[in-house]
Amino acid sequence: MSYLVLARKWRPRSFDTLIGQDHVVRALTHALSSGRLHHAWLFTGTRGVGKTTLSRILAKSLNCVQGVTATPCGHCQACTEIDAGRYVDYIELDAASNRGVDEMTQLLEQAVYAPSSGRFKVYMIDEVHMLTGHAFNAMLKTLEEPPEHVKFILATTDPQKIPVTVLSRCLQFNLKQMTVPAIVDHLQDILAQESVPADPQGLRLIAQAAAGSMRDALSLTDQAISFSAGNLTAAAVGEMLGTLDQRHLLDLLRALAAADAPGILAVADDLAARGLSFQAALGDLAVLLSRVAIAQRLGHAQADDPLAEDVTALAGALTPDDVQLFYAVAVHSRQELALAPDEQAGFVMACLRMLALLPEGRVPPVVMSPPPTAGAEARPAAAPVAAAPVPVEAAVPAPAAPAPAEAAVSVPAASAPAGTAAPRYSPEPAPVAARAAHAAPAAAPSAWAPAPAPVPAAPVPPVPAQAASAAALAETPAWEAAPPRQPIPSPDPDPAPDRDPIPDPDPAPPAPPDEAASASDDWTDAVPDDLTEPFDAAATLDDLGMDPGVPGAIAGLSAEPPASRPETPDPGGMTPQDWPAVAAGLPVGGAARALALNSEWLSGDDRQIRLRVAIHTYADGGGHDRLRTVLSEYFGRVLRLEVEYGATGDDTAHAVDQAERARRQQAAEQAAERDALVRALAQRFSARVVPGSVRPPGGAPSAHR
Structure with a gap:
């Protein structure tokens, strides 16, 4: 049978x-x-x-x-x-x-x-x-x-x-659909009557793989009996189904809870070595996270959960927000695995995304260290950088007490002097006592710091007579003890007046009220005499090799007196022959420019301007108001613009432009016909110049540009 x-x-x-x-x-x-x-x-x-x-x-x-x-x-x-x-x-x-x-x-x-x-x-x-x-x-x-x-x-x-x-x-x-407990109970009854030993965890794996179908569960049970030789253990069923061992998921979730990136990579490598599906791993991880979330809400894991102890421990190690975050990333990352270069890379990126989206402070910062250099091993990895001593001519005693701790500032690691090891990367730069270095002209190096290389002293201006004595300097703060700054004469004997003064990167503190007048007098005395002479713009332009008579040679300057400057154009003196040049130079575009280029000047006075166009759409395209505004600005008065419709002649900017282009084209063709080489080629090869193929040098000027 x-x-x-x-x-x-x-x-x-x-x-x-x-x-x-x-x-x-x-x-x-x-x-x-x-x-x-x-x-x-x-x-x-x-x-x-x-x-x-x-x-x-x-x-x-x-x-x-x-x-x-x-x-x-x-x-x-x-x-x-x-x-x-x-x-x-x-x-x-x-x-x-x-x-x-x-x-x-x-x-x-x-x-x-x-x-x-x-x-x-x-x-x-x-x-x-x-x-x-x-x-x-x-x-x-x-x-x-x-x-x-x-x-x-x-x-x-x-x-x-x-x-x-x-x-x-x-x-x-x-x-x-059939529930997992219902399938497990039914399989236990059937296998008991079939006298086949079965592990409840193995039957649970079969019920989960059946996905609600009792026929699928019975078919998988038939397959498991043949695979395991009549002994349905969890290991045998898991190996047959190719499902992920729950221990791998527990290790992965523990690594996520501890932000252990090497542990995450180790689990991914183990899954790849076993040939397991990473998409199924993300799905099983989402199921495990749901069990952890249920345990957090109930206060304990479900009674029928075979991993109740591990789930309870993970529920205490993770916050509810972390569980929800991990679950959302795991569910959405399953859809993105098809877009990843390979499943393992997509799985690893999904796990690292879980860590990257955790709130700030939950994950320890990543410390990036540059490759070691020669001799760097013998020096401290992250040493505070001491300020380099600055020699001065006038000896000023150092303050008796060191600068307070609040005065420490942060400087980047790039400011470390030569000979010190580059500090390892850290989210915050190492603090140094820089305020104390500015307060004292010469700071003794620390006992642990290497002696800096000797630096030649930079020349410092002598201390003026108005400076306080050394004893007074020792009793006052460092910013008040600094000598008053002297103005530096400009190296240019005749600077241009439109140059902005260069701001002082380290301005001196304001002088007390009783000394403001004396400081102002000192500044006035220090100004060179040549800066008080009247400025000659024409002479300056001549020195620069520029023509003062050219309008706009330097913006804002003009060598002409106000009386000799050109007056505002008068619309009453405009002729139809002048209009094409004016229309081509107006700063307009679109419909307003089309109206200006294709219109003909009729008349103009102090109140209105009359133009004529041959096509209605030029004036109806929305450019009428814009052209009226530009013409009012050009003539310097408020004008009305009236546009008539009728035939136009050769006094439009477009007609003038086309005539100029035709003239240049004709001249280019005539020059080509007179060229000896062209004539020789035509005679030798019976060739001819194709009409319209000759272009004038540089192209014809166009008023539409």
Whole structure:
């Protein structure tokens, strides 16, 4: 006898053995007990949830010799033949292979005949959504008013594709997916009767891989029995399914909780070595995080969780915000794995993104160190940088006490003197006592710091007579003891007046009120005499080799007296011949420029200007107001602009431009014809100059540019 697979051998035979569909069983049982039987039922749900099984049980309940009952005997001819699939009055039709209108018409023609041996003729149409539209239309009338001895049972995994006209004629029951505990309990009962030892954790892995389908769970169980030689351990089932060991996930989550990047990389390398799916790893990580979140909310892990202790420990090590962040990144990163260069890189980046998105301070900063240099090992890695001593001519005693700690400032590592090791990178620069170095002219180097190389003393201006004595300097703060600054004469004997003074990067503190007048007098005395002479702009321009008579030679300067400057143009003195040059030079664009270039000057006075254009769209394109504003600015008065429509002559800027271009083109062609080389080529090869192919040098000037 051939082996019968578990999914067929342990198919439920009655309503009380059906697993996970209590809501459907209750409705059908009450209908059968009360005799309120509908003529059409529709069972929907995913694969392996019991649609076909429920249809066979319902057919047995309708045709059992005991009568219409919710508990068929299972031993009569109708019950045994329906279970075996050979009952003549129970017709199972696969709509995927019989989806046309012809097959449906043939089925409905047989429906009018009475059943051969049973009480009802039951038609079970599986995957009914595969029928064509014509087939659905053909069965509508019979489905609505079938003969009394006909019952229809429809099953589908995609009810959205069924027309509403069919749905309204059926009682619809939505079958639910199987839960993991229900699948595990059912598998334990079956394996106990099959005398096959099984580990509950291994059965849980099978139930999770079945994804709500009891048939898939039984098929995987068959495979696991063959793989493990009849001993369903968790290790064997996990190896068969290729699932990720929960210990890897625990190690990964511990590394994330500790911000241990090397630990994360080690887990990723281990998964790659075992050939496991990184997408499945992210999915399992999301499931584990959900269990951790539940433990945080309840205060303890679920009782049936095999990793209850580890989940409880992780719930205490992570904050709820961290768990939610890790979960969101894990779920969204599964969709991005297809875009990654490879799955391992995408998995590693997802884990590092979890660490990067943690709040500031939760992850220790990354310390980047430059490659070691020669002799750097003998020096301290991060040594405070001492200020270099600055020699001065006037000896000033150092302050008795060191600068307070609040005076420490931060300087970058690049300011370290030569001979000191470069400090390692740190988010904050190393503080040094720089204020004390500025307060004392010469600071003794620290005992631990290497002696700096001798630096030649820079020349410092002598201390003026108005400076305080050394004793007074020692009693006053450093910024008050500094000598007053002297003005530095400009090296240019005749500087340009428009130059801005260079700001002092380290301005001296303001003088006391009683000394302000004397400081001002000292500054006045120090100003060179040549700076008080009147400035001659023309002489300066002549020295620079520029023509003072050229307008705009230097912005803001003019050697001409105000009386000799050109006056504002008068619109009354404008002629039609002057208008093209003015129109081409106006600072306008778009519709206003098109109006100016294609218009002809008619007249002008102190109040208005009259132009003429040949095309209406030039004035109607929105450029009228803009051109009036520009002309008012050009002539220096508020003007009205009137535009007439009529034929224009050669006094428009566009016409002048076209004439100039034609003249230059003609001159270029004539020059080409007179060229000796061109004439020789034409004579030798019987060639000719193609009209329009000659271009003037530099191109023709255009008023549209």
